Amino acid sequence: MECPICQKLKENKNKIYEDELVTAFLKDKSASPGHIILAPKKHAPIIENYDDKIVSHIFVIANKLSSILFETLQIHGTNILVNNGLAAGQDVPHFHLNIIPRMENDSLKLDWTPKQLAEDEMKTAELKLTQFTGNVGNAKQQKTETIEVKEAETIGNGDEDEEENYLIKHLHRIP
């Protein structure tokens, strides 16, 4: 007895694409015709459980499948949607992307009423988030080191290598 997506990933029925890391299949109870579910083969509930290799790969494949939907079904748009967590509408405890074809005047409603937040609410949100963004980006850097990395980047533009160690970048600054 398995999770519905793990089970689906093993079947050939409605499978559209597969590689080492991810599988895509057509959803039969679709939001719109051509609705694709793209999921990693490895089972885990939310995106945060997956390593960078799988996450980056799945979005690259989603981009390609979205273009294929355009060409094949002559649609007018696509949505990529991840429902990450129950409150976000996650219905199956296996992280997956929805690639949803859109046409003009289709009955799908995937939007929101924009809120007007007060300046201090926005400021609070900004502060809360920036407290934790030290862990975002190439290197899991400490807050104090972030400044050094930024300075290094302004000196050496255009030549940046994603994988380059930020410590080495810092060394480049030494006159």
Added chain:
Amino acid sequence: MQEKIKNMSPEELKEFQKQQCIFCHIVSGKVPSKKIYEDNKCIAILDINPANIGHILLLPKEHYMIMPQVPDEIMAHLAIISKQLSNTCLKAFQCQGTNIFVANGLVAGQKAQHFMIHVIPRFDGDDLNFTLPENPLTEAQLKQIRDMLRQKVSALMGFKIEEKTPLPTQTQETANPVEPIINTKDEIDKTIDKIEKGAEETEKILERLSGKKEAETTPEKKKEKANLDDISKLFS
């Protein structure tokens, strides 16, 4: 003006688009914004008219109007940053989930001519709804779409379904056999809780639920010709 645009080279046109693009102005610093994260490839800012508090817009610094224009390398980077920003939201707001959303095309809700990924914090009982409707397609409709897509995937991505042989189910990542079954709410909530408390995820799945077995029909062997009219009717 229209004539001027018509006579522009692709580079000039791109430059023109950038000058008209408010997000390019935000990237360059000409227009102020609440910056959450920045590196040499992308920038994350707070949406000034958010769906929820903490709604982040993640943009490539380079101007791409639509998703197919975004190179794989940039897409890969944006994906990783989206994941990390989602994690950041969970920690910062102690929320119960996040939505990662891309609107590709006007009809899909794309509001700006600069590709972006939305990362939206979600709270229990908030007024947002990204629950997708379920409209069952008939077997024939599914087959039609499936065959058309498989053809294109085979041509463009080099993947072809082998109907006869069962496909490999293991990736090299998992040492243990796949053995998930989970209580939906518990597992997701637990995972989010752990992230928020900074704990490492070490638990195995605790409960198994019996899943619904789908009746499998034998795939038809005859090839049918795709009819785009049929497909477009499905959308009305």
